[in-house]
Amino acid sequence: MLTSLPLSRRQWLISNGATLAGLALTSRLMNFEAAAQMTPERLAATLPVRARLSLNENPFGPSPAALEAIMRNLSAGKAARYPYGEVNELIALIAKKEGVTPDHIVLSVGSGELLETVGVQFGLQKGDAIYASPGYLQLPRVVEALGGRGIPVPVNAQLEHDLAAMAAKISDRPTVIYIANPNNPTSTVVDPTALATFVKEVSRQTLVFLDEAYLDLADNYAGRTLVGLVHAERNLIVARTFSKIYGLAGMRIGYGVTSPKIAAQLRNYGMGSLTSPSIAAAVASLRDDGYVAATRAKIVAEKEKLLALLRELGRPYAASQTNFVFFQTGREHAKVAAAMLAESVSIARAFPPMTDWARISIGLPEENALARAALRKIFS
Ligand SMILES: Cc1ncc(COP(=O)(O)O)c(C=O)c1O
Structure with missing residues (x-):
């Protein structure tokens, strides 16, 4: 009480x-x-990559x-x-x-x-x-x-x-x-x-x-x-x-x-x-009345493809109610982030104490496709 x-x-x-x-x-x-944005961690999150999925932005927008x-x-x-x-x-x-x-x-x-x-x-x-x-x-x-x-x-x-x-x-x-x-x-x-x-x-x-x-x-x-x-x-x-x-x-x-x-x-x-x-x-x-519902639908449809892949790869994930997914890699975060970066995909920083988990944002369809291909390569 x-x-x-x-x-x-x-x-x-x-x-x-x-x-x-x-x-x-x-x-x-x-x-x-x-200034904090200039830490190596932040810098890595904003590197020029083909799929920047590290900061929970919404590239479907704006209206x-x-x-x-x-x-x-x-x-x-x-x-x-x-x-x-x-x-x-x-x-x-x-x-x-x-x-x-x-x-x-x-x-x-x-x-x-x-x-x-x-x-x-x-x-x-x-x-x-x-x-x-x-x-x-x-x-x-x-x-x-x-x-x-x-x-x-x-x-x-x-x-x-x-x-x-x-x-x-x-x-x-x-x-x-x-x-x-x-x-x-x-x-x-x-x-x-x-x-x-x-x-x-x-x-x-x-x-x-x-x-x-x-x-x-x-x-x-x-x-x-x-x-x-x-x-x-x-x-x-x-x-x-x-x-x-x-x-x-x-x-x-x-x-x-x-x-x-x-x-x-x-x-x-x-x-x-x-x-x-x-x-x-x-x-x-x-x-812009229809904007929120239409954008949400696009993001959710893309997210479903990522979740389906994670199920296929046997990776546990949290019940996502957002434009990002948090899943268990079972591996050290730095190694997963580096492997994704090698495929030109940036993911979020590590979130201690859950350092064998990773957060990945939902981007545009082509960015998400690149991310799924990278995940398949790393976790298959
Ligand atoms: C939960 C949460 N709150 C607030 C913010 C701050 O965002 P902004 O300052 O762009 O509104 C963020 C940014 O990622 C966030 O994840």
Whole structure:
């Protein structure tokens, strides 16, 4: 059972002095993130290969309407102008889609800015970030970099979040519980009823950061999203990105849906300074009604071919609800990655402690065909 904490501990927000420090650190951390891309591991993930299946991008995107909007925006001379006011239409569209009023929305440069800004706040408070392992590390790494604690909680036998074990890690320190649903790299979702109960309970004590970056790719989006829980002033942020299903990773657009109070505080940290073409692309994407379902269908059809091959090769895999697949190679990751690279296919980095597993993204049909041929060669 969860125990209730004193009111002060329920507040994840911090004093103005610390807020200013957080702002300065946020911009430093952006550079830190950029620098991290130059590690040999990151470099390998972006090598010029015939099939880049390492970063969970969506080369089926973006919507032609989004591309057209970007070109129109630039031709109209918008690159020379500050995009003041241009976000209002985008925020209104997002609010309508999410079933909330605009004051619940905070824009973000990719969803990464939101992850890092929240990470800064908990790091500055020497707080805790509880997260699934293996999991997506952008938020917990920032908490750790600023002197807080990252608390990894192993996924369960189905490679899903172990909600009870995560709740058991809550202490009296300021805490954010980070849940990516679906999870990266394991590609699994959590049962929506169990997750809703967990969020309602745990958000009484701590901030819950629910990252739904890949949820458009799962089955039954409407039955799985917990965005409806942001009402009632809960300590909950639901994060979304245009980098995945919308195929706009290069444009850096994301947002959070949260209580008006938390949204206002996040906006005060200077978040969401989107470029004019990015805003135009996001607006056009949201207006393109059939885009999400059509793109999801293409990705799922390609994914099925990969899963069929893995079954044929006798390789166990997690129940994927995303545009990537996590499977057991039974071999050292570095060797598998090198063998795939020799076939001009890049796969994701290793995800300790599951180092005999590999994550491979779904790309365009020709890229996936190349990857399947490589897998067949390596694992037959
Ligand atoms: C689970 C998850 N959340 C968030 C992100 C951040 O993506 P972006 O900053 O492009 O929105 C990623 C990127 O791969 C991710 O896997």
